[in-house]
Amino acid sequence: MEHIVIIGNGISGVTAARHIRKLSDKKITIVSAETDYFFSRTALMYVYMGHMKFEHTQPYEDWFWKKNRIELKKGFVKQIETKSKTLHFAEGDTLQYDKLIIATGSKPNKFGWHGQDLDGVMGMYHKQDLEKLEKYAPNNKVCKRAVIVGGGLIGIELAEMLHSRHIPVTFLVRESSFWNGVLPEEESTMINREILANGIDLRLSTNLKEIVSDENGQVKSVIIQETGEEILCNVVGLTAGVSPNIDFIKDSSIETGRGVKVNRYLETNIPDVYAVGDCAEQHEGIDQRRTIEAVWYTGRMMGETVAQTICGNRIQYKPGHWFNSAKFFDIEYQTYGWVWAQPRENEARFYWEHKDGNKCIHINYDKNTRGFIGINTFGIRMRHEFFDKVLTKKESVDYVLEYLADANFDPEFYKLHEKDIVKKFNTENNTNIQLKKKSWKRIFA
DSSP states (O other): OOEEEEEOOSHHHHHHHHHHHHHOOOEEEEEESSOSSOOOGGGHHHHHTTSSOGGGGOOSOTHHHHHTTEEEEEOOEEEEETTTTEEEETTSOEEEOSEEEEOOOEEEOOOOOBTTTSBTEEOSSSHHHHHHHHHHOSSTTTOSOEEEEOOSHHHHHHHHHHHHTTOOEEEEESSSSTTTTTSOHHHHHHHHHHHHHTTOEEEETOOEEEEEEOTTSBEEEEEETTTOOEEEOSEEEEOSOEEEOOGGGTTSSSOBSSSEEEOTTSBOSSTTEEEOGGGEEESSOOTTOOSSOOOHHHHHHHHHHHHHHHTTOOOOOOOOSOEEEEEETTEEEEEEEOOOSSOOTTEEEEEEEOTTSSOEEEEEEETTTOBEEEEEEESSOBOHHHHHHHHHHTOBHHHHHHTHHHHBOOOTTOOOOHHHHHHHHHHHHTOOOOOOOOOHHHHTO
């Protein structure tokens, strides 16, 4: 019986295992050194904030794996020997495979800061990070202040987590405005305001120089590079992005760049070895997408795709139109299509912001053809189905604005803003777009 071994029990690896089982009777083993069972990584913050217990983050009951004949092995893979198709574990044992799926995810970036491995320094990606946070920042008596280094999505999530336990937070962001490498200036400014409004000590254009230890090898303070200022703290969160977790592969014959290099079929340069999820690097390119995407839904799609290929239906990975969502304290964010931090030569932009300062939309379109390219929404929920269809059909910006009411996904009794949005667009662009409403059947036919 063919043996499929999957290294990593995150969303990519577990999805691959589930779909291989649906499609075949192959022997399946999932290897992980992190946890015994699969859990929802994005839910870790809500465990710390008291909204759920860790067991609530596990989508499947413990009996699920045995019932579906998916073997689980706890262990750390030290080396992959591709010629003999053997995994070597740090504990000294080995495991043979016929086909191998690498799904080892990401790890927090470290840039060689002095003190970056002290007690009280952590990322916010693994279950072990949550355990460290509970140990070093259980409350504001044990942790008088935390410093977060890096201004991405994980950084602001960690800030919200600590804030929920009334722990003072200093947030070091090297950019001149929060996440301005991704967000246009208007949205980035809005999030700056939201961070400050929640009592976070936001330091823009600020870099970490070093982390200082106390006499017990625990964090005592950080030093700011630009000014030499020392900030006393008990916890340092390193959230300056993530990188593929592939150090154990470097000495193998599997080709790597920043991640494990794969083609459109998620195949590596070695026969019968595949890579999926955050650790996979597309070397052939897919439209305008990044070569590595550390996003939950793309990991799930890769797992589904590689399962088909392994079970005899070799298909390409096709992630579809780009979308993502997040939450910045109380402001929900969605993006569909492409809205770059800076518009490109052929692009025009339309921006609307509510007078309360925490709702906006930013639409990107082709200034020559008026084709819709993408939208950012903050504080207003929009329907994924609507924009997926609009992007597939290559509709115009005029069409999107005409039927913007159909895109709105806010609950009943929420105040709607489509009339104000269309009115502002008409005023700025000398157009006469009229807000319309279609039936759902016609929109999604």
